[in-house]
Amino acid sequence: MLTDERLDAIRQLLSENGKVLANDLAAKFGVSDDTVRRDLRELARLGHCRRVYGGALLPAPDTGSLSVRTTDRADQKARLATATAALVRNGQTIFIDASSTNLAIAQALPKDLTLMIVTNAPAIATALSKNPKHTIMVLGGLYDQSKGACLGLQTIREAEQIFADMFILGACGIDTALGVTALDASEAEIKRAMIARSSLLTIAATTDKLSTIAPFKLADAARIDHLVLEAGAADPEPYRRLDVEVHLVTTDGVP
Amino acid sequence: MLTDERLDAIRQLLSENGKVLANDLAAKFGVSDDTVRRDLRELARLGHCRRVYGGALLPAPDTGSLSVRTTDRADQKARLATATAALVRNGQTIFIDASSTNLAIAQALPKDLTLMIVTNAPAIATALSKNPKHTIMVLGGLYDQSKGACLGLQTIREAEQIFADMFILGACGIDTALGVTALDASEAEIKRAMIARSSLLTIAATTDKLSTIAPFKLADAARIDHLVLEAGAADPEPYRRLDVEVHLVTTDGVP
DNA sequence: CATGTTCTTGCATGTTTATGCATCTTTTGT
DNA sequence: ACAAAAGATGCATAAACATGCAAGAACATG
Numbered sequence: 001m002l003t004d005e006r007l008d009a010i011r012q013l014l015s016e017n018g019k020v021l022a023n024d025l026a027a028k029f030g031v032s033d034d035t036v037r038r039d040l041r042e043l044a045r046l047g048h049c050r051r052v053y054g055g056a057l058l059p060a061p062d063t064g065s066l067s068v069r070t071t072d073r074a075d076q077k078a079r080l081a082t083a084t085a086a087l088v089r090n091g092q093t094i095f096i097d098a099s100s101t102n103l104a105i106a107q108a109l110p111k112d113l114t115l116m117i118v119t120n121a122p123a124i125a126t127a128l129s130k131n132p133k134h135t136i137m138v139l140g141g142l143y144d145q146s147k148g149a150c151l152g153l154q155t156i157r158e159a160e161q162i163f164a165d166m167f168i169l170g171a172c173g174i175d176t177a178l179g180v181t182a183l184d185a186s187e188a189e190i191k192r193a194m195i196a197r198s199s200l201l202t203i204a205a206t207t208d209k210l211s212t213i214a215p216f217k218l219a220d221a222a223r224i225d226h227l228v229l230e231a232g233a234a235d236p237e238p239y240r241r242l243d244v245e246v247h248l249v250t251t252d253g254v255p
Numbered sequence: 256m257l258t259d260e261r262l263d264a265i266r267q268l269l270s271e272n273g274k275v276l277a278n279d280l281a282a283k284f285g286v287s288d289d290t291v292r293r294d295l296r297e298l299a300r301l302g303h304c305r306r307v308y309g310g311a312l313l314p315a316p317d318t319g320s321l322s323v324r325t326t327d328r329a330d331q332k333a334r335l336a337t338a339t340a341a342l343v344r345n346g347q348t349i350f351i352d353a354s355s356t357n358l359a360i361a362q363a364l365p366k367d368l369t370l371m372i373v374t375n376a377p378a379i380a381t382a383l384s385k386n387p388k389h390t391i392m393v394l395g396g397l398y399d400q401s402k403g404a405c406l407g408l409q410t411i412r413e414a415e416q417i418f419a420d421m422f423i424l425g426a427c428g429i430d431t432a433l434g435v436t437a438l439d440a441s442e443a444e445i446k447r448a449m450i451a452r453s454s455l456l457t458i459a460a461t462t463d464k465l466s467t468i469a470p471f472k473l474a475d476a477a478r479i480d481h482l483v484l485e486a487g488a489a490d491p492e493p494y495r496r497l498d499v500e501v502h503l504v505t506t507d508g509v510p
Numbered sequence: 511c512a513t514g515t516t517c518t519t520g521c522a523t524g525t526t527t528a529t530g531c532a533t534c535t536t537t538t539g540t
Numbered sequence: 541a542c543a544a545a546a547g548a549t550g551c552a553t554a555a556a557c558a559t560g561c562a563a564g565a566a567c568a569t570g
Contacts, residue, residue: 140395
């Protein structure tokens with residue numbers, strides 16, 4: 001077996017499983033442990049993996065400006081993300097806009113489903129793990145560096161040409177009475193356009209988003225179809241009365 | 256057996272099995288190892304295979320996403336990037352397409368200049384350090400996960416609405432006689448569109464790009480305005496005779 | 511047909527690369 | 541803290557490689 005062929009195979013296994021064990025590789029390829037270690041060293045040098053004791057793992061993805069916020073409350077977000085990603089069905093077209101929670105959701109999307117993912121957040125496009133079943137469409141236009149998303153007229157026009165089954169909205173504020181709100185006018189525009197062109201509206205909200213009210217209204221609370229919350233964060237009843245399907249995620253630490 | 260007949264046969268075997276072994280080919284065709292190596296060298300030059308120790312493999316299906324390739328030869332790229340970024344003038348509109356070198360260039364762009372940066376690579380948009388003097392425009396469309404860029408018709412249409420002062424092209428192959436080439440048809444399309452809508456064409460090339468020839472032609476070598484190379488990588492004279500301004504970057508490591 | 515040129519090929523040469531082994535150091539789990 | 545597993549490092553070797561050269565075939569030209 002050729003050296004580079006082996007390197008390719010290891011890369012492949014890595015992207016499939018996220019990790020490889022040096023022993024397994026040596027047995028699999030019929031070479032010595034030393035050779036495998038050399039291979040892993042080389043791959044690590046090229047940035048294709050991080051070496052760890054016993055094998056190697058995929059490198060931590062670098063996802064740009066959204067990533068700074070990503071480390072915040074990472075555990076809760078991961079749980080919210082998993083629960084939200086589970087709402088997606090095979091064959092759907094999904095709008096995802098910019099937010100650190102949505103970045104986590106994008107990464108948690110089931111890899112075995114055929115999906116069309118439409119986003120105005122470049123970081124979300126780059127963060128999606130390479131997956132031939134996912135078609136990714138980027139909405140272009142003027143890029144707002146502070147929001148990490150494309151906003152503005154051109155972006156809205158592009159969004160208007162697409163109808164999605166679900167919009168996963170990165171909300172700024174949610175209130176039973178006052179509805180879903182955004183902090184910024186241009187942000188609000190594109191979100192409204194996406195809401196108008198989606199069958200289902202899904203919001204995953206960390207606790208701080210509830211009872212917050214931002215200046216620009218996006219939609220009534222009743223427009224929400226799925227609301228994913230941390231358990232104990234808020235009373236789900238008012239939402240349920242509005243016909244919102246509320247999903248509670250347990251946020252307890254280790255039992 | 257004719258030489259070209261042999262080359263065809265090797266191409267055939269390659270596309271069937273994904274790899275060929277030099278020894279096997281020599282035995283199969285009844286020629287010496289040297290001849291086979293010469294054949295493989297030629298096929299590699301034409302971009303039909305990648306030579307590896309012991310034989311050859313099909314061209315890298317994907318050498319990894321943009322962020323992964325970034326760490327590759329980071330030191331040289333940083334030097335190339337600085338030199339290339341210095342070619343940009345205040346007030347210019349710049350096309351930057353996807354490549355790891357271009358990612359480095361984007362990060363090295365002078366922060367005190369007012370610039371309009373247009374890119375089809377989401378990773379480049381997110382990587383640009385937050386800077387109020389830089390206006391960033393993302394070209395949307397279908398996102399090619401292996402290339403880390405938006406390709407396809409919609410992206411081209413968006414690019415066609417913009418005229419830039421300079422295009423910083425992430426090239427796949429450069430040859431004095433055969434010009435600038437790309438590995439992939441869809442990639443080639445968008446690059447051609449950008450070339451057609453830019454006054455100046457700038458290419459920063461690591462050594463491996465020179466004398467490489469990929470299947471799809473983008474432009475004649477004479478179309479290049481600025482070519483940034485590592486010193487000693489290639490003879491700049493042929494390019495200078497074509498009226499290309501060649502900038503050499505010293506790549507000496509630690510003394 | 512004669513002659514000069516180009517192209518291909520194989521061989522000899524010196525160099526580089528991949529690999530396994532032995533030895534020593536580091537990390538990990540108990 | 542200690543033993544076992546994993547890793548690093550240096551070395552030896554065989555295979556693969558590049559390069560220059562020469563013989564021969566194919567080709568062009570007069």
